[in-house]
Amino acid sequence: MDAFYRLPATLMRGGTSKGLFIRADALPEDTELWQTMLLRAIGSPDPYGQQMDGLGTGFAGSSKVVILSPSRRDDCDIDCLFGHAAISEARMNWSGNCGNLSAAVPLFAVMEKLVRPEDGVATIAIWQANVGKRILAELEIFDGQPVWQGDFFIDGVAFPGAPIRLRFLDPAGGSSGELFPSGRLIDELRLPDGSHVEATLVDAGNPTVFVRARDFGLKGCETAAQIALATLRRLELARATAAVAMGLAEDIFAAERERPAIPRISFLSASGEADCQLNARILSMDRVHHAYTGTGAIALACACAAEGTLPAELAGGAVRGMPLTFSHASGRQTLEAVLGRDELGWSISEVVMTRTARPLMRGEAYIPLA
Numbered sequence: 333m334d335a336f337y338r339l340p341a342t343l344m345r346g347g348t349s350k351g352l353f354i355r356a357d358a359l360p361e362d363t364e365l366w367q368t369m370l371l372r373a374i375g376s377p378d379p380y381g382q383q384m385d386g387l388g389t390g391f392a393g394s395s396k397v398v399i400l401s402p403s404r405r406d407d408c409d410i411d412c413l414f415g416h417a418a419i420s421e422a423r424m425n426w427s428g429n430c431g432n433l434s435a436a437v438p439l440f441a442v443m444e445k446l447v448r449p450e451d452g453v454a455t456i457a458i459w460q461a462n463v464g465k466r467i468l469a470e471l472e473i474f475d476g477q478p479v480w481q482g483d484f485f486i487d488g489v490a491f492p493g494a495p496i497r498l499r500f501l502d503p504a505g506g507s508s509g510e511l512f513p514s515g516r517l518i519d520e521l522r523l524p525d526g527s528h529v530e531a532t533l534v535d536a537g538n539p540t541v542f543v544r545a546r547d548f549g550l551k552g553c554e555t556a557a558q559i560a561l562a563t564l565r566r567l568e569l570a571r572a573t574a575a576v577a578m579g580l581a582e583d584i585f586a587a588e589r590e591r592p593a594i595p596r597i598s599f600l601s602a603s604g605e606a607d608c609q610l611n612a613r614i615l616s617m618d619r620v621h622h623a624y625t626g627t628g629a630i631a632l633a634c635a636c637a638a639e640g641t642l643p644a645e646l647a648g649g650a651v652r653g654m655p656l657t658f659s660h661a662s663g664r665q666t667l668e669a670v671l672g673r674d675e676l677g678w679s680i681s682e683v684v685m686t687r688t689a690r691p692l693m694r695g696e697a698y699i700p701l702a
Contacts, residue, residue, distance in 0.1 A: 337369060337699040342440060343387065344398075347432025347687040348488040348623040348662070351396035352387055352697065353440045356413075359399070367424045370397050370415060373697045377422040387697060388417065392593075392617040395419055398433055402446050408459040408466060409447045412437050416593045418617065427507065428538040428594040429460050431626020435496045435687035438469040442478045443691065449473050463506030463538070470497040480690040487663025488623030493688030500683045503536045503630050507594070511536055511680065513578040517640040521573045524584065529570055532642040533578050536680065537630030539595035541574040542643050543567075545611070552601025552611035555661060556620035568618055571597035593617055596628055602646045603659060609636070609647040610658040624660035630683045632658065633669040637680065 337360075342353045352373060359366055371377070374395055375386015382390040389395075399413040414433065416425040438456040441447045447456055451473050458467040472479040472494060482494030504511035513535050521529045532542045545552035548563055548570075572587035575595055581587035598614040614621050614628045621628075635643040639650040647656070655668045665685075672681030 335701055337701055339369070339373060339697045339699055341373070341695070341697045342443070342691055343693040344433075344436040344440060344689065344691050345489070346430070346434065346436030346689040347486065347626055348393065349396060349430055349432040349626075350394040350692070351398050351430070351433050351436070353398045353400065353436065355444060355446070356399050356401035366399075367415075369699050371417055371422055371424055373397075373699050374417045376417045377420055379420055381420055383419060388419065390419060392416075392419070392619055393622060395617075396430060396433060398430075398437065398440075400437065400441060400444070400446060403457075403459050405459050408457040410437060410441045410456065411459045411461055413461045416617075418592060423592065425591070425593040426462060427591060429462050429465075429506075429627055431498070431500070431537055431628075431630055431685070432687060434458065434460070434467055434498055434626065435469070436689035438471050438496065439478045439480055439689050439691065442473065448476070451475065465503060465506050466501045468499040468501065470499070480688070482688070484686070484688055486686075486688055487660070487665065489688065493690055495686045496689055497684065497686050500537065500630055502681065503683050504634060504680050505535050506537075507539050508535045508579060511634060511638075513539070517638060518642055519574070519577055521570055521577065523566070523569050523573055525566075525569070530642060531570065531574055532635055533574055533595075534631040534635045535578065536634040537627030537683070538625070539575075539578055539580060540614075540628050540631035541571055541595050541597040542632070542635055542641075543570060543597065543599050544642065544646070545599040545601040545613075548599060550599055552599060552613065553659065554613065554620075556622070559620060564615070564618060567597055567599070567615060571595060571615070596625060598628055598632065600643055600646050602648065608657045608659055608664060609651060610643065610656075612658045612660055614660075620661060623662040624658075624665055626685065626687070629665055629667055629685060632656070633667050633683050634680050637669040637671065
């Protein structure tokens with residue numbers, strides 16, 4: 333009897349993230365085994381922080397798994413479950429989504445014949461089970477296969493690809509039920525050191541905390557190497573404090589222990605450039621993301637659409653009826669929050685962004701059973 337499990341899997345890039353894509357029917361029927369197996373496949377927990385004995389790279393943007401199956405819903409084609417593995421601890425965060433890897437979902441689904449769209453521009457409906465939201469992915473199909481080669485560039489990725497248009501439908505309230513979980517456009521957070529920080533708390537894409545860069549002694553255009561560990565720690569304390577205010581954790585200790593990835597925190601500053609409204613940096617698992625998370629971009633677009641939020645203030649006013657362009661650690665990103673109508677006058681009906689994605693490797697992951 334083999335002392336390891338051979339798991340069919342595909343390593344894929346989606347946007348500025350990488351992850352292991354797996355069919356649900358390739359995993360054991362006992363779902364309680366999934367987390368331990370997937371952590372071992374990625375190489376977590378690794379006290380050295382390198383994930384040397386797994387497929388991860390010691391980097392939060394590649395320590396991810398996506399599990400797909402034909403949808404059980406009439407209004408979707410694919411069911412998608414996303415897991416974000418902690419690097420040094422035996423934890424898998426199932427509480428959010430990855431907006432960047434969402435671009436790779438339709439590629440994998442077509443490659444694995446989980447869906448069989450006709451040639452031409454196809455729309456594949458994805459049910460994102462973690463947050464209970466629908467995503468429509470528009471991509472080109474040729475000869476029954478997804479087209480992923482092209483000349484479309486996104487900042488943060490060295491090579492071009494085919495554009496994949498993602499429409500995140502009704503993105504607000506996936507975790508809390510509300511776009512602004514605290515009921516306020518700006519909250520005042522009291523940190524454990526006794527200081528006070530203003531923040532806008534948003535639940536769209538993934539729950540995200542937006543703060544002013546200057547309140548942390550930053551300019552908003554720093555690279556990861558330019559941010560002191562003490563500043564990163566204070567940002568983490570603000571994130572944990574905001575998690576409590578959003579109703580996502582009982583206290584800051586539970587937030588750090590049980591929700592290391594969600595909510596995320598992003599620090600902002602005004603851009604000062606005519607074609608760019610904001611400078612934005614976001615943390616993922618206590619590290620500054622090398623570009624910007626897709627779900628963070630969704631939350632930022634939603635926050636900028638509401639007059640009176642901290643992001644809208646820094647952008648020079650609410651960004652409605654036009655795309656939002658912001659700078660991140662690897663360049664720029666543009667996306668748009670599309671407004672709808674509700675009993676309060678307006679709502680976010682969808683957020684639209686364009687990403688690229690491609691398969692990197694296909695084969696079997698060898699997972700020790702002991």
